[in-house]
Amino acid sequence: MFKNMENKICIVTGSSSGIGKGVAKAMAQRGAKVIMVSRDKTRGKESFKEISAISNNVEWIPADLCSVESIHKLVLSFKSKYSKLDILFNCAGDKIMKKYYTIDGFDGLFFSNYLGHFLLTNLLFEHLKNATPSKVITISGRGHKPSLTEGNFKSAIDLNDLQGNIHFSYGKYAKQATLAKIMFTYELSRRWKSYDIASTTLCPGLTHTNQGEYFPLPLKILVPLFYIFKETQTIEEGAAHLINLAEKSNNEINGKYFEGGKKGLFEANSSEESYDDSVAKKLWEESKKLLDHQNSSV
Structure with a gap:
């Protein structure tokens, strides 16, 4: 039985495919007002058409989350129609395994996976405050920890080269x-807790999505085989973990990291490095400086 989400307004980034699309669909089924956010491409239009058939309470705002200007236009469009935001689902991101730059000159990997959502979330602060208790739910991942599939070494925040401009290694x-998203989540929970805005993050677990579309050809061949031999979730199963967090009270999720999989969703420990409050504060300030340099202060 679906928990009723009527009168809840949510934004879902990355909603044209994968877990983002699954979240948008699940929230529409629960009666929420769903604002789908994705690039203005065929896949985004088709996903909006599919989900709007479930509910007439679904809207699509095309936006490129690799563009500072596009993010500002997205926020202005949202604010022109709505006075509050109950839940922000930060689901977008990419896995392009080469160095590239956004239109504003940011490293593409850094901006699409972290800095764009840092900007978007901060620009939506007043509307999240107007809806309290409200939530920011951000997809991160186990990949910040050592692993055989994603690099058997610890992750750390390189404050001297946040964007890999000196020496890039995918x-x-x-x-x-990924670590930056987790530390941002924790810092946000500390800064906004007094407003009753909860900030939480999760690794949904291995889910059969199309993120491998940007991988080099050898990996594109291997990924389907990996899905066969590993216990992968459907998109609906992966999205269900985010819905689980959306349905919990703020006290149950604020400032916490969760990991999901076929057996459910559980609170977990992120890496030792992720709990360094002093580095999290420095990351926040450096992120602001980078955006201020683009005349996009938060």
């Missing part, structure tokens, strides 16, 4: 982007 900076 393995290092993919891990750092």
Whole structure:
């Protein structure tokens, strides 16, 4: 039985496919007002058409979360229609395994997976405050920890080279982007707790999505085999973990990291490095400086 989410307004980034789409669909089924956010491409249009058939309470705001201007336009469009935001689902991200830059000159991996959501979340502060108790739910991942599949080494925040402009390594900076999202979640929970805005993050677990579409050809061949031999979840199963967090009270989830899988969703410990409050504060300030340099202060 679905828990009723009527009168709840939510934004779901990355809603054209994968877990983001699964979350948008599940929230629509529960009666929420769903604002789908994705790039203005065929897949985004088709996903909106599919989910709006479930509910007439679904809207699509096309936006490129690799563009500072596009993020600001997204927020302005949202604020022109709504006075509050109950839940922000930060689901978007990419796994492009090469160095590339956004239109604003940011490292693409760093911005698409972390800094864009840092900006979006901060720009939506007043509307989250208007809806309290409200929530920010961010997909991160186990990948910030040592693992055989994602690099058997610890992740750390390199404050001297956050964007890998001195020496780029996909393995290092993919891990750092994941760690940055977790540390951002914890710092946000400390800064916004007094407003009754909960901030939480999770690794949904291995889910059969299309994120491998940007992988090099050898990996594109291996990924389907990996899905066959590992216990993968469907998109609906992966999305259910985010819905689980959305349905919990703020006290149950604020400032916490969760891991999901076929057996359910459980609170877990993130890496030792992720709990360093002093580094989290420095990361926050450096993130602001990077955006201020683009005249996009938060």
